[in-house]
Amino acid sequence: MTRDWILVPAIVQVLLTLLIYVRLITVKVREMRAGRVNIDRHGVHEDAWPDSVRIINNNIRNQFELPVLFYVVSMALWLLDAVHWVALLAAAAFVASRITHAAIHLSTNYIPNRRRAFTVGWWVLMFMSLLVLWELARRAAGL
Amino acid sequence: MVAMYGDLIFYPVIVLVTVTLLTYLHLLRVKVRENRAGRVNRERWTLHDDAWPDAVHQVNANLRNQFELPLVFYAVCFMLWALEAAGIVALVAAWLYVLTRLVHTAIHLGSIRMRARARAFAASWWVLAVMVLLVLWRLVGGALV
Numbered sequence: 001m002t003r004d005w006i007l008v009p010a011i012v013q014v015l016l017t018l019l020i021y022v023r024l025i026t027v028k029v030r031e032m033r034a035g036r037v038n039i040d041r042h043g044v045h046e047d048a049w050p051d052s053v054r055i056i057n058n059n060i061r062n063q064f065e066l067p068v069l070f071y072v073v074s075m076a077l078w079l080l081d082a083v084h085w086v087a088l089l090a091a092a093a094f095v096a097s098r099i100t101h102a103a104i105h106l107s108t109n110y111i112p113n114r115r116r117a118f119t120v121g122w123w124v125l126m127f128m129s130l131l132v133l134w135e136l137a138r139r140a141a142g143l
Numbered sequence: 144m145v146a147m148y149g150d151l152i153f154y155p156v157i158v159l160v161t162v163t164l165l166t167y168l169h170l171l172r173v174k175v176r177e178n179r180a181g182r183v184n185r186e187r188w189t190l191h192d193d194a195w196p197d198a199v200h201q202v203n204a205n206l207r208n209q210f211e212l213p214l215v216f217y218a219v220c221f222m223l224w225a226l227e228a229a230g231i232v233a234l235v236a237a238w239l240y241v242l243t244r245l246v247h248t249a250i251h252l253g254s255i256r257m258r259a260r261a262r263a264f265a266a267s268w269w270v271l272a273v274m275v276l277l278v279l280w281r282l283v284g285g286a287l288v
Binding site: 004005007008010011014015017018021025042043044045060061063064068071075078079 | 200201204210214218219221225226257265268275278
């Protein structure tokens with residue numbers, strides 16, 4: 001069971017992503033009713049939407065950048081049976097940084113803090129990649 | 144190696160991958176057509192999206208979409224397989240997901256019918272949510288045992 005625990009932070013990150021779509025649809029419906037959407041262009045052009053929608057679109061796009069690597073690294077750790085408490089802690093920290101990042105992005109969108117949250121996630125992901133490399137090196141050395 | 148029941152989860156996965164690959168063929172066809180018709184700004188097309196006409200933007204938008212929630216679908220399918228939780232419910236859900244994505248893509252590329260497209264997208268969102276719950280269910284169940 002231990003190695004399956006690495007999938008818990010991964011599935012929480014998935015839940016975060018799904019929930020942001022709920023926020024998107026809420027804001028889209030609101031702006032549409034308020035007449036702030038250019039109906040002639042909204043099928044193809046993002047500029048048809050007001051900023052309140054585009055900010056969420058940006059965040060959603062962001063969820064399919066580094067988090068995708070996080071899924072890959074988490075699954076690599078699972079496949080290599082290299083899940084230990086350090087890896088679990090790192091994965092939990094990554095997801096916490098992403099939740100913080102999304103919370104800032106979708107509320108105040110204060111860039112310095114948003115960048116800080118993003119940077120934390122970047123470092124943690126870097127560290128998790130090193131854990132994969134470490135496991136591979138350990139195996140290569142026959143340890 | 145004996146084929147395992149759980150391995151069946153990879154069929155919907157590979158079908159969706161194929162759909163994405165085929166969308167690139169469509170993109171190429173539309174690009175060639177628009178280019179021959181002289182509707183592409185060749186000074187700007189290497190770097191600027193606005194060099195292309197709307198017909199190309201439409202396919203591009205769909206392709207971009209294929210790299211959003213479908214990636215989560217792939218990850219969730221892998222998790223279901225890893226957790227040996229790819230049972231009949233997971234399989235039906237995975238096929239339903241691919242079906243709703245096919246409908247979404249067909250609408251996206253065929254026309255600009257936003258309401259129908261939104262409905263297909265919403266359906267796929269719900270199916271994916273069920274698959275995520277299956278993973279959570281297994282993880283929580285595993286922790287309790």
